[in-house]
Amino acid sequence: MRYRSTRGxxxxxxxxxxxxxxxxxxxxxxxxxxxxxxxIPRETLTSWRSLSYADLAAEVIxxxxxxxxxxxxxxxxxxxxxxxxxxxxxxPLVEVEDGLFSLELFHxxxxxxxxxxxxxxxxxxxxxxxxxxxxxxxVGATSGDTGSAAIEAFRGxxxxxxxxxxxxxxTSEVQRRQMTTVLEDNVLNIAVEGDFDDCQDMVKAMFxxxxxxxxxxxxxxxxxxxxxxxxxxxxxxxxxLALGGPDRPVSFAVPTGNFGNILAAWxxxxxxxxxxxxxxxxxxxxxxxxxxxxxxxxxxxxxxxLSPSMDIQVSSNFERLLFEMLxxxxxxxxxxxxxxxxxGCMAVPHDAWEQIRETFHGIxxxxxxxxxxxKALYAESHYLADPHSAIGLAAGRRFHEAGVPMxxxxxxxxxxxxxxxxxxxxxxxxxPPHLADLFSRKERYDVLPNDIEKIKAAVRTHRGR
Ligand SMILES: N[C@@H](CCOP(=O)(O)O)C(=O)O
Numbered sequence: 001m002r003y004r005s006t007r008g009x010x011x012x013x014x015x016x017x018x019x020x021x022x023x024x025x026x027x028x029x030x031x032x033x034x035x036x037x038x039x040i041p042r043e044t045l046t047s048w049r050s051l052s053y054a055d056l057a058a059e060v061i062x063x064x065x066x067x068x069x070x071x072x073x074x075x076x077x078x079x080x081x082x083x084x085x086x087x088x089x090x091x092p093l094v095e096v097e098d099g100l101f102s103l104e105l106f107h108x109x110x111x112x113x114x115x116x117x118x119x120x121x122x123x124x125x126x127x128x129x130x131x132x133x134x135x136x137x138x139v140g141a142t143s144g145d146t147g148s149a150a151i152e153a154f155r156g157x158x159x160x161x162x163x164x165x166x167x168x169x170x171t172s173e174v175q176r177r178q179m180t181t182v183l184e185d186n187v188l189n190i191a192v193e194g195d196f197d198d199c200q201d202m203v204k205a206m207f208x209x210x211x212x213x214x215x216x217x218x219x220x221x222x223x224x225x226x227x228x229x230x231x232x233x234x235x236x237x238x239x240x241l242a243l244g245g246p247d248r249p250v251s252f253a254v255p256t257g258n259f260g261n262i263l264a265a266w267x268x269x270x271x272x273x274x275x276x277x278x279x280x281x282x283x284x285x286x287x288x289x290x291x292x293x294x295x296x297x298x299x300x301x302x303x304x305x306l307s308p309s310m311d312i313q314v315s316s317n318f319e320r321l322l323f324e325m326l327x328x329x330x331x332x333x334x335x336x337x338x339x340x341x342x343x344g345c346m347a348v349p350h351d352a353w354e355q356i357r358e359t360f361h362g363i364x365x366x367x368x369x370x371x372x373x374x375k376a377l378y379a380e381s382h383y384l385a386d387p388h389s390a391i392g393l394a395a396g397r398r399f400h401e402a403g404v405p406m407x408x409x410x411x412x413x414x415x416x417x418x419x420x421x422x423x424x425x426x427x428x429x430x431x432p433p434h435l436a437d438l439f440s441r442k443e444r445y446d447v448l449p450n451d452i453e454k455i456k457a458a459v460r461t462h463r464g465r
Contacts, residue, residue: 001016001017001038002015002016003015003016003017005030006319006323006330006334007334007337008330014035016068017064017065018132020225021125021226022132022134025207027210029337030334031319034226037271039271039272042272045241045272045273048237049241049242053082055075058078061120061230064226064227064230069124077123081119084109086107091103091104091116091238092104092107096377100397100406101243101405102383102385102393102408103408104410105409105410109149109434111412111413111435112309113145113232114150116235117227118153118221119153121225121228125160134217136159136217136218137161137217137219137459138160138221139459140162140164140203140220140221141196142166142196143199143257144172144308144309145412146221146222147175148182150162151179151182155182156186160186161463162187163188163189164179164188164189165203166179166199167192167195167198167199170196170308174416174418175308176445178438179445180443181442181444188446188459190458191445191448192448195302196302197314200222203220206459216459223260223317224317229260229320236264236265236268240268249276249404250275251399251404252407253279253393253395253396253406253409254280254395254409254411255282255310255411256281257315258312258315258317259316260316260317262278262280263320266321266360276401276404277404278361279362279395281362282362282365283311283391284305284364285303285311287300288315291346291353292356297345298345299344299345305387306367306371306387306420307417325355326349363398365391370391375424378424384414386411386413386414388411389411392408392409413432
């Protein structure tokens with residue numbers, strides 16, 4: 001499998017999976033995409049119903065690693081990774097209401113869906129870096145969950161230094177402590193005096209500085225890295241197969257800010273999984289919902305909300321969908337993305353918008369509506385949802401059609417947001433035993449201004465430690 005950038009041409013020296021795993025973002029500022037969608041025949045999908053989560057993950061991810069990492073290696077990694085999750089099903093489905101299912105993606109070490117892919121990335125990086133005898137510096141931006149998942153996956157790894165930027169005072173305390181109490185030498189946490197979009201912008205700016213990028217051997221593990229998307233596809237395939245796929249379609253509802261999680265579901269549909277609707281749930285940072293309703297992709301100020309992981313206005317992965325909708329035309333894609341960067345307004349062609357709306361739907365919830373949803377889910381179904389998962393379930397309820405199972409991604413454990421859960425339901429969700437002493441652990445992090453030069457200096461120092 002060869003890869004190409006959303007902003008460049010497919011050339012003879014096109015990178016393979018291992019190359020794009022380590023580089024993360026393409027040199028031209030675009031995002032890597034496979035040069036074609038692998039097709040999974042119907043009989044193959046049917047035969048996958050009996051596979052364990054780990055075996056299924058190896059099959060799906062293996063379609064994107066062809067020519068670089070073989071199935072046996074992937075299977076060993078996947079068994080090791082998913083064998084440590086705290087639920088035998090890895091990503092269990094819970095029927096919350098008739099035909100509405102919660103797909104619990106928070107049974108990994110840091111209690112959020114990010115572990116589903118990030119734990120695999122930890123193993124994949126280690127494998128390729130050892131092969132190449134190479135060291136990288138991972139720089140990542142987080143609005144709350146990616147950071148701790150990345151730190152957990154890469155802490156103490158010999159070939160990796162990791163720097164995570166989070167917006168100062170804009171994550172939940174549990175989320176912050178999950179990052180800042182990891183004291184291994186290879187980990188640096190920076191609280192940026194800005195919002196998530198500022199953090200993500202700085203990551204992209206560091207990649208755009210060719211000399212800095214090469215000097216520090218930068219790598220990315222945000223969902224700008226294709227490997228993150230590839231490793232998120234298996235749970236869509238598995239949950240659809242569990243509910244009758246491929247013989248009947250299912251729909252998915254996903255609370256999303258950066259668009260990576262729902263993009264993985266869309267990719268599954270391109271690979272042959274019958275999917276009816278894809279429903280986006282947003283909070284008051286509703287750029288995706290505004291786009292889906294009115295073709296209004298105008299960037300606004302990021303507002304803090306009850307669901308901080310989705311406090312995002314620039315949804316990185318939308319570029320991948322746009323590229324597809326433009327018939328994979330990198331020149332048009334680059335022009336639109338550059339204009340968006342300059343003006344804060346993305347001019348998506350009307351026909352592309354209409355095509356997207358054939359599958360995608362969107363709903364935005366205020367904090368009050370999110371709290372009401374959490375309250376109702378608990379009162380009516382005895383289901384405790386964190387604010388993000390509640391938004392996904394609300395989107396699922398809104399777009400559920402009779403006869404088509406609706407699967408809502410439950411992206412975080414309620415204990416990551418104890419205050420919001422307590423306020424809505426009166427229940428204080430306890431952290432699992434491995435995190436029970438989180439509030440008495442020592443924290444270490446730097447607070448830095450929203451200034452790219454200061455951040456670069458910190459990355460350089462950490463790299464050379
Ligand atoms: N919601 C994320 C933001 C980064 O998203 P990613 O999927 O691109 O890593 C977070 O919790 O950090």
